[in-house]
Amino acid sequence: MANKITKITKTLIRHRSQTLLTDPETFCPAQAQEKQRAKPYSQVPGPKAIPILGNTWRLMPIVGQYDISDMARVSLLLYQDYGKIVKLSNLVGRPDLLFLYDADEIEKIYRQEGPTPFRPSMPCLVKYKSDVRKDFFGVEAGVVGVHGEPWRIFRTKVQKPILQLRTVKKYIEPIEAVTEDFIQRMLEMRDSNQEMPHDFDNEIHKWALECIGRVSLDTRLGCLDANLPTDSEPQKIINAAKYALRNIALLELRFPFWRYFPTTIWTNYVKNMDYFIEICTKYIDEAMARLKTKEVKDEKDLSLVERILASEPNPKTATILALDLILVGIDTISMAVCSILYQIATRPDQQQKLYEELRRVMPDPREPLDSNKLEEMVFLKAFVKEVFRVYSTVIGNGRTLQEDMILLGYKVPKGVQVVFPTVVTGNMAEYVSEADQFYPERWMKGGDENFKLHPFASLPYGYGARMCLGRRFADLEIQVLLAKLIRTYKLEFNHKPLEYKVSFMYAPDGELRFKMTKRKD
């Protein structure tokens, strides 16, 4: 009998300790209490939905109260009207959007995400990859618009070479060469007032495309040639990229007619995407042919594309990667550059500080850049971070919850798309001291220690396993351009101040007629 009791007691103790280890609520009573006290999801504040059209009408042209091009202001309005957690529910054909303006809660979501974070973006790209061109993409459809295990497998294959500093450093020289050509083009483009043409943003697009072509297709596409004919290949790629990205917001946020029948925007979108596949296949096949005849002694001699081709004999992987990099790597970087150049041109004191740093690091501007010199440009990097904080090029990031969570005291079910409006949180006094001041030094070591800077308030490249795959190249391209340009030229903007708008990215809206004059030394 005594034996039986001991056995039962032991079983109970084992069961109890297992429960303690596996059930977080028993393990952490505070969590259990939080869950008990949490309010239902239905009580999350937000604009009221109307029958049939739900809240989608709010994003429709004319009748809608929110203009997509004003999305940055919309996310601020939602915060001002409803507080730190706002639900936009009953959107036709898509799950609820939950806007979250609390950096601690954003941090909680990022830190708890599992091995396959789900970024709710680009349903039209998902349809294109998984349905319209399933024949081409198959299961290994890349990283953009791909989720779960297929995303993890693809990302694991390409992540190491693309994020390795060793690989990125190899591109300082090629990016510098592209940038020198671009600056030469800028000089040629100046009008009699030494100002850039009205469509200078198109020129920045060409520079971005030339950089991404060099990195992801191992080629100089020739976008910076003067008098590029409108039907030339590079101009066609630029137009296609612009079209695809600028229409994604319309396709995704407005009433998704394209899901039910092929609208004009959708049909053109598909044509553009098909064109990208054609271009990427052409250049990757050429790179493969070159690699086959190349004598390789060391992996270090290989370019990024060649490293991928060497490890993945099916060129499809390199082709799909190139496609993804081009899809997200042109507009993001060129809009970021439009914004950064506009800020440096309209802030002469900051430009002077940057110039002094560059003169110190690059006493002879004709000498090539290297990683040590770039490392020393601390003010330059801080300036770029401050532009991203105040004018977040990507206005927000997001995650689809893969587990139920308690956020700011509400029970939020899995499947809800949580939006992190970086453009608002990066400017909240609660997270950033003197948030309304443009102060790059806040990002520098040895700055004011009492300055608050919540690490999750401004994350221009996202966070975690799904973070921007091209961030190292983006940083490199921006640094090289700013360093080369401001070391030798003064940039001014002598026109009416520009407002920022969202045309997929958040950037100054208007003609970037910068005045460019040579410095004396």
Ligand code: HEM
């Ligand atoms: C300043 C320019 C750029 C900004 C602000 C930016 C920002 C971002 C952000 C916020 C994400 C989402 C990250 C997340 O979910 O946590 C992202 C993803 C991504 N970015 Fe960038 N990006 C920039 C430039 C580039 C460039 C130049 C490339 C290509 C060379 C690139 C390639 C990608 C790719 C492939 C993804 C998807 C990663 C994945 O889902 O696994 N980005 N970017």
